[in-house]
Amino acid sequence: MIGCENSKKSYSDSNKEKCLSDDVINLDQGDPTAFQEYWMKKKDRCTVVIPAWDLMSYFSDTTNVCWFLEPELEKAIKALHGAIGNAATEERYIVVGTGSSQLCQAALFALSSLSKVKPVSIVVAVPYYSTYVEEASYVQSSLYKWEGDARTFDNKGPYIELVTSPNNPDGTMREPVVNRREDGKVIHDFAYYWPHYTPITRRQDHDLMLFTFSKITGHAGSRIGWALVKDIEVAKKMVHYLTINSIGVSKESQTRATTILNELTKTCRTQSESFFEYGYEKMKSRWERLREVVESGDAFTLPNYPQAFCNFFGKTISTSPAFAWLGYKEERDLGSLLKEKKVLTRGGDRCGCDRKYVRVSMLSRDDDFDVFIHRLATIKDLKCNQP
């Protein structure tokens, strides 16, 4: 089932109009609005109520290294990782951030501040999350320096490798590639290491792991992320960064994240209620529709992902990444081609790669996703040698 024609029954009126009209569809950012329908069905169940006198102080727990982390959020994070089995939380410090972007910068600050030699090189294997380039370079820090592709990196001296697994933009499982233990540090970004996107094959157990609320449940507006950090000195330096950068993190968002993460944990083993069951089916269905369009023509490519046994679901499942890494079979700027069809995507060049690739968000609202599939279908049979 592809395109508008075959799925009209599920369309809202606004969607019908979009199919007929030529609205711009923005799949550049990964705004995870796909999951809103799940939360609509919860009705009042995870509603938060905050009276005016509550959550007024800067401080959440002055005895915690991360003094602005709400204790209930800490418990909720540990409980969820325990229930899903995707990451170890024992003997680790939890540092909360205004999204994982702020935490990534806190980690770059912490690791480079603790390095004897500065600036520390920052590397990531291509294709990489384009925002890493900006995060590592915009303030022109003397502590660290963006050095690009980890695979071609051969500078001497200390370095930090960012490893996103599953990877943004291409959905592959990643390991560090530089592996010079004596002077290398690794930041593991596990934003997408959740069972609706990828099989949970092991309990991750690294020194510095980042997670974000946005990409689990779709609550991007809350700007909540967390780091699991083994070394107390690194955790302290990260907290130092967050203290100067924003004097902590919104308590309202922490409260809401607590409520919603607790709901995930509570319902994760009840098939009819589980967010992860819902999310897995939703992502799988979208990927099937996308692959059907791509495979029915000869213009586009998509990565193939091996199936694997998921410890959480207890069965072998497929991978359905949050982004599609769509390629064009000949040398052509695919982003421009899609832009002509009024579909905005992120060009592969921004990810350190070729413009024949684009990153397409798979987390848009249903109506935008449907329009995307419809428009892609109209160009899938283009001859590759067309101008």
Add this chain to the structure above:
Amino acid sequence: MIGCENSKKSYSDSNKEKCLSDDVINLDQGDPTAFQEYWMKKKDRCTVVIPAWDLMSYFSDTTNVCWFLEPELEKAIKALHGAIGNAATEERYIVVGTGSSQLCQAALFALSSLSKVKPVSIVVAVPYYSTYVEEASYVQSSLYKWEGDARTFDNKGPYIELVTSPNNPDGTMREPVVNRREDGKVIHDFAYYWPHYTPITRRQDHDLMLFTFSKITGHAGSRIGWALVKDIEVAKKMVHYLTINSIGVSKESQTRATTILNELTKTCRTQSESFFEYGYEKMKSRWERLREVVESGDAFTLPNYPQAFCNFFGKTISTSPAFAWLGYKEERDLGSLLKEKKVLTRGGDRCGCDRKYVRVSMLSRDDDFDVFIHRLATIKDLKCNQP
């Protein structure tokens, strides 16, 4: 009326215990918990209720330069400034931040990025808000460089002067001191330019003005600040910083700030309900108690503030800053002396000044303030020449 003995009727049991015990009282940070009692009395009036499906997107208004600013918050900010008359909002861009600390850094980034010559010198007249030093130096940016006291600054080239008025830590009204118009930019921090702290003598109308929710109503935990920015290029660069730094600002906090700011505006002319009437009386009463202790001995000094006509209250009022800039009459480390009495304050040296001064938060809870006054009274008669 000073100390515990004379005001026991208003004490909670925990406070009685604190007077008898020797708990450490932390008046170092300016945690504005003093105002919680006002919000307790509101009961459910400003309670926010957020269902799980709401506020999920990164985006608030894609047509706004500040695309992550909730339109209702923008309206609430404009309405409040209009009602109080403390700042012009016309022909300005509003940029929301995770507290005004993040906005200050966004402003340093924006103004220095737009400067032809880098690094840009950052200066502030002493005594200054100690966090400015950290904000201007922690990431070791090549865009700007902390140069300390504005009064002794004589470097050539571009500079940014931070002007906090009323000033943190000493409560004085401030103007820029460098005044080299050809290559200088000014960031006006008006965190405390509200009628419960100081007479509103004019409607401020500068290029770049910062405000924070924390110090108006006491909602520090929300981490909401805003900038009023004249130049669209500066506003865009600030938004660029905030986009990379944290991909915007918590929607939950923006929603709560909207509700509470609207309540301030709605009730500001009803004497029995107005937060500013309440806040003014509270701060005035605390300052009277503090001055009574200080003036009854010969050890301490406090700044004197001229009375002035407040356009908001329509009468001549006194100044009651959020911090007391307490001095010792002889050369001695006042912070250490108070620490012996288990009162934590911020040393004057951190504000670019002498250790004979300390910054004391006047915004603590009642019980902590009472204990502070009590302990200060026990040392006010110390001979200055004691070791």
